[in-house]
Amino acid sequence: MGYASRSPWVIHYDGSSCNGCDIEVLATLCPGFDGERFGVVNTGNPKHADIFLVTGSVNEQNIDVVRQIYDQMVEPKVVVACGICACSGGVFHDCYNVIGGVDQAIPVDVYAPGCAVRPETLIDAIVAGVKVLDEKEAALKEQKRAAKKER
Amino acid sequence: MITIIITLIGSLLFALVAPVIGCLLAGIDRIISARMQGRVGPPLLQPYYDVRKLFGKENVSVNSVEHGYVVCAFIFACVAGGIFFTGGNLLFVIFVITLSSLFFIMAAYSTRSPYAEVGAARETVQVMSYEPMIILMAIGFFMAAGSFDTKAVFALDTPVISTIWLIFLGLLFVLTIKLRKSPFDLSMSHHAHQEIVRGMTTEMSGPTLGLVEIMHWCETVLFLGWVGLFFVWGQWFSVVIAIVVVLAVYFLEIWIDNNFARVKWQFMFKSAWAVALLAGGVNIAVLAFL
Numbered sequence: 001m002g003y004a005s006r007s008p009w010v011i012h013y014d015g016s017s018c019n020g021c022d023i024e025v026l027a028t029l030c031p032g033f034d035g036e037r038f039g040v041v042n043t044g045n046p047k048h049a050d051i052f053l054v055t056g057s058v059n060e061q062n063i064d065v066v067r068q069i070y071d072q073m074v075e076p077k078v079v080v081a082c083g084i085c086a087c088s089g090g091v092f093h094d095c096y097n098v099i100g101g102v103d104q105a106i107p108v109d110v111y112a113p114g115c116a117v118r119p120e121t122l123i124d125a126i127v128a129g130v131k132v133l134d135e136k137e138a139a140l141k142e143q144k145r146a147a148k149k150e151r
Numbered sequence: 152m153i154t155i156i157i158t159l160i161g162s163l164l165f166a167l168v169a170p171v172i173g174c175l176l177a178g179i180d181r182i183i184s185a186r187m188q189g190r191v192g193p194p195l196l197q198p199y200y201d202v203r204k205l206f207g208k209e210n211v212s213v214n215s216v217e218h219g220y221v222v223c224a225f226i227f228a229c230v231a232g233g234i235f236f237t238g239g240n241l242l243f244v245i246f247v248i249t250l251s252s253l254f255f256i257m258a259a260y261s262t263r264s265p266y267a268e269v270g271a272a273r274e275t276v277q278v279m280s281y282e283p284m285i286i287l288m289a290i291g292f293f294m295a296a297g298s299f300d301t302k303a304v305f306a307l308d309t310p311v312i313s314t315i316w317l318i319f320l321g322l323l324f325v326l327t328i329k330l331r332k333s334p335f336d337l338s339m340s341h342h343a344h345q346e347i348v349r350g351m352t353t354e355m356s357g358p359t360l361g362l363v364e365i366m367h368w369c370e371t372v373l374f375l376g377w378v379g380l381f382f383v384w385g386q387w388f389s390v391v392i393a394i395v396v397v398l399a400v401y402f403l404e405i406w407i408d409n410n411f412a413r414v415k416w417q418f419m420f421k422s423a424w425a426v427a428l429l430a431g432g433v434n435i436a437v438l439a440f441l
């Protein structure tokens with residue numbers, strides 16, 4: 001088990017969600033579910049975050065914002081699409097201004113469906129994301145080692 | 152020459168030991184905070200996991216000097232700890248730890264991020280707020296112990312708290328500002344309810360942020376050492392009493408942290424100076440004239 005998986009700091013961004021999933025995301029971090037047992041801390045700063053929780057679909061207005069937050073995050077990083085709108089666009093998928101799920105803007109690692117997504121599903125999604133985080137951390141270490149050898 | 156060597160060895164030892172103690176204290180802090188909020192809380196070694204993770208992250212410093220400033224801040228924090236715990240000059244300790252704070256402020260300013268700049272400006276106000284009380288503490292300590300050297304306490308018949316207890320209360324007040332705990336966590340907050348993104352550390356990430364955490368652990372140990380200094384005298388068991396008091400004070404800080412909302416800088420500034428004037432001024436006046 002790597003250290004990345006022991007302290008997954010999350011950042012939450014509300015794309016165009018109806019707030020149903022946002023409330024559930026915050027409920028996951030509240031005392032009832034206590035995400036901090038697993039080292040989960042809610043940060044407001046993309047540069048400190050490891051897991052990006054996006055709720056709601058991507059549209060013409062917010063696609064640049066989603067991309068910018070993702071770009072500001074430091075490797076290794078994981079994206080979790082929270083709720084069916086973030087996964088595929090949900091009931092809004094054929095609206096004139098909706099592009100689709102978050103995967104239309106940035107690479108998504110874990111999909112957590114639901115309307116609204118349940119805290120239990122979210123915890124499962126974060127646990128799955130943490131595994132991906134570990135793999136990415138190991139890959140990054142390997143890269144660094146290879147780069148050192150080349151020098 | 153001997154003093155320099157002792158200080159150097161002390162600083163190195165402090166740089167090795169203080170992060171371990173500070174890390175455990177931070178872990179206890181997070182568990183107690185969680186219990187106060189009706190949660191289970193993270194494992195004891197959570198701060199260690201966090202820092203290990205940060206050191207494993209990619210390095211994306213916004214400029215080449217930011218990390219250098221943070222390294223300087225860390226080194227001077229260790230030197231201050233080394234001087235203090237080898238029985239050196241208390242006044243000198245205060246100046247060196249202030250230098251460390253200034254390097255940290257420079258690091259935040261160097262990133263040119265508006266959030267970090269607001270954080271740095273607020274940290275400057277915090278330094279201005281607590282510094283008078285800290286200086287008065289050194290003067291009061293000199294009047295009570297007859298020397299600025301911290302090792303002088305071991306030659307005393309009674310602990311300095313018996314004569315400068317008012318200054319001790321003043322120190323307790325500014326300790327919250329120095330530890331950047333709520334209600335005085337204006338420049339950067341440890342909690343989820345963040346202020347101005349993440350204040351000073353907005354642009355710091357990965358290894359730089361990890362070093363900031365380690366520096367914070369060292370600072371905590373040093374500041375708690377100041378608290379303990381008030382309760383040590385010529386008897387060996389006084390050190391045990393000092394440690395018990397230090398732990399009680401740390402618990403009090405956690406309690407304050409969890410029970411008070413963040414204040415505006417104006418209130419912090421005025422109240423800290425008022426406390427310095429009342430607690431420090433009155434206590435020193437009593438010592439000087441009575």
